Amino acid sequence: MMDFESLLNESVRLHGHLCAGQVLGVRLSILGLREAGINDPKGADRKNLMVFVEIDRCATDAIQSVTGCSLGKRTMKFMDYGKMAATFVNLKRSLPRRDGSEYAAVRVLAREESRHLAKAYFPEVEDRYEAQLEAYKVMPEHELFEVSEVTVSIRPEDMPGRPSGRVVCAMCGEHVQDSRELAVGGKNLCRPCAAGGYYEGPFFSQTAMQKMHNDFGIRSKLWIESGGGPFFGNGKVLLLKAIGRHGSISQAAKEVNISYRKAWSYIKTMEERLGIPLVECKAGGKNGGGATLTPEIRDFLARYERIEKEVRLNADERFREIFGYGGEK
Numbered sequence: 001m002m003d004f005e006s007l008l009n010e011s012v013r014l015h016g017h018l019c020a021g022q023v024l025g026v027r028l029s030i031l032g033l034r035e036a037g038i039n040d041p042k043g044a045d046r047k048n049l050m051v052f053v054e055i056d057r058c059a060t061d062a063i064q065s066v067t068g069c070s071l072g073k074r075t076m077k078f079m080d081y082g083k084m085a086a087t088f089v090n091l092k093r094s095l096p097r098r099d100g101s102e103y104a105a106v107r108v109l110a111r112e113e114s115r116h117l118a119k120a121y122f123p124e125v126e127d128r129y130e131a132q133l134e135a136y137k138v139m140p141e142h143e144l145f146e147v148s149e150v151t152v153s154i155r156p157e158d159m160p161g162r163p164s165g166r167v168v169c170a171m172c173g174e175h176v177q178d179s180r181e182l183a184v185g186g187k188n189l190c191r192p193c194a195a196g197g198y199y200e201g202p203f204f205s206q207t208a209m210q211k212m213h214n215d216f217g218i219r220s221k222l223w224i225e226s227g228g229g230p231f232f233g234n235g236k237v238l239l240l241k242a243i244g245r246h247g248s249i250s251q252a253a254k255e256v257n258i259s260y261r262k263a264w265s266y267i268k269t270m271e272e273r274l275g276i277p278l279v280e281c282k283a284g285g286k287n288g289g290g291a292t293l294t295p296e297i298r299d300f301l302a303r304y305e306r307i308e309k310e311v312r313l314n315a316d317e318r319f320r321e322i323f324g325y326g327g328e329k
């Protein structure tokens, strides 16, 4: 392995500037690799190493530089913990008692005290940050870091190598690699579709939109409220129209699957609320004989159906405008 100075120079080149994070990251890597038994991370050992980093800060670039591990190679895993720590996994140290996907590893944590200790090393340096940078170069490892032995499970789909498979998300139609899909209600969904993603915007891919174009429509439901509750909607419309068709309340009630009593109580309530008569009854036999709708309720029904149609057409049009497809349901 190269010496500290050349590792730091290389890291600064990759990162773009010299900073305390580079010094800390390089030293953390040297320690972690040594403890994990990795001597030649970019050469002979390059297939034996995986690193988990716990923060997306300067030091992470140093770890990438020293170890040669990267996200793209799938040898670096980013765990968004906000901690200045990294775990070095020697893939040769798999634990025999398990299925081979568990490994003995070394976690290195930067000690919080080291930030304050640094000042004592260079009391003459005014700038606290400058003092840290210089101190991190010379402080002994035990002052800078805490090392612990841990075990790490790595799933086959997280290992380097060929993608383990591709599935299409049943919702957005985009392809998902490496078993990142989630099974929800018997369907494979991508993570953003299943649980919400980091972005908002066009939810569906162009391909998916094309596919769904003729299949999607918007539904809206309308009812009239009175006194804070629903009082006239689709159910009442069906009952009234059935009365109009059959000329009989009992037959209409049967058609819409309610009792004769219930039908009558609906009619009575509507008459009270609307202040108009709904039916004209003719003398007849059992169950009230014949009944026809009054001109007043026919007019009311016609107006209701008109507003319902307009709302539906408007919803369809807005659906096409906003979503860009469907709407002809």
Ligand SMILES: [Zn+2]
Binding pocket: 015, 017, 018, 019, 020, 021, 022, 058
């Ligand atoms: Zn930096």
Ligand SMILES: [Zn+2]
Binding pocket: 169, 170, 171, 172, 173, 174, 189, 190, 191, 192, 193, 194
């Ligand atoms: Zn999706």
